[in-house]
Amino acid sequence: DQQVKQNSPSLSVQEGRISILNCDYTNSMFDYFLWYKKYPAEGPTFLISISSIKDKNEDGRFTVFLNKSAKHLSLHIVPSQPGDSAVYFCAASDGGGADGLTFGKGTHLIIQP
Amino acid sequence: DVKVTQSSRYLVKRTGEKVFLECVQDMDHENMFWYRQDPGLGLRLIYFSYDVKMKEKGDIPEGYSVSREKKERFSLILESASTNQTSMYLCASSSGSKSSYNEQFFGPGTRLTVL
Numbered sequence: 001d002q003q004v005k006q007n008s009p010s011l012s013v014q015e016g017r018i019s020i021l022n023c024d025y026t027n028s029m030f031d032y033f034l035w036y037k038k039y040p041a042e043g044p045t046f047l048i049s050i051s052s053i054k055d056k057n058e059d060g061r062f063t064v065f066l067n068k069s070a071k072h073l074s075l076h077i078v079p080s081q082p083g084d085s086a087v088y089f090c091a092a093s094d095g096g097g098a099d100g101l102t103f104g105k106g107t108h109l110i111i112q113p
Numbered sequence: 114d115v116k117v118t119q120s121s122r123y124l125v126k127r128t129g130e131k132v133f134l135e136c137v138q139d140m141d142h143e144n145m146f147w148y149r150q151d152p153g154l155g156l157r158l159i160y161f162s163y164d165v166k167m168k169e170k171g172d173i174p175e176g177y178s179v180s181r182e183k184k185e186r187f188s189l190i191l192e193s194a195s196t197n198q199t200s201m202y203l204c205a206s207s208s209g210s211k212s213s214y215n216e217q218f219f220g221p222g223t224r225l226t227v228l
Contacts, residue, residue, distance in 0.1 A: 004155075006155075009153075033218050034216055038220075041122075041160075041221075041222070041224075042221055042222070043117070043203055043205075043220050043221045043222050044156070044203070044215040044219045045219070046217070046218070049216060089155060089156065091156075093135075099161070100158035100161045100171050100172075101156075101158070101171075101217060102158070103148075103155040103156040103157070104155055105153060105154060105155040106155050108182030
């Protein structure tokens, strides 16, 4: 049973526009959420996180929104740049820093020139 | 600068062989993790460790074991490799205790092919 769902396997966005990546979760015990970016043949790199006590966290061009009642979070990238083309993974934790993360299947973001 | 290294980028082994994947981190992190990544399945947790000599099963531990004899090193062992263990293996580490939230830092991955 998939506890973290990214329902869009791919997303194509024009350069300069906003990219919105979505993630849904089913486990109400999750209280920390992260987004990772992955290029081919490289390990994932941490992008941004949010704890369940917040509903928004912003870091430069990246903003993560959390809607706990809907068990939904989204990553906004504004403006989108060619280097943003990568696979984005949503991840969640219910045990703090010592436990493993539960990942979604990923969304392949393609930024069109 | 944070660094997680994995012993091999690419590895080819035969069915039935014993396989060791090594991971080293230089950040003095308490926690270390092994994941595998497969197309359409995302990253799945195999094993993790929150201290030397300690290990915990993740979501898919079957067919794997781990060893953590030193804080900086976490090994993944495939006792008898099978073709369904062909995958990208990713090691990660993080600092902090259960009550703290810290992101995990990943190594570059090992692409293992079992023939």
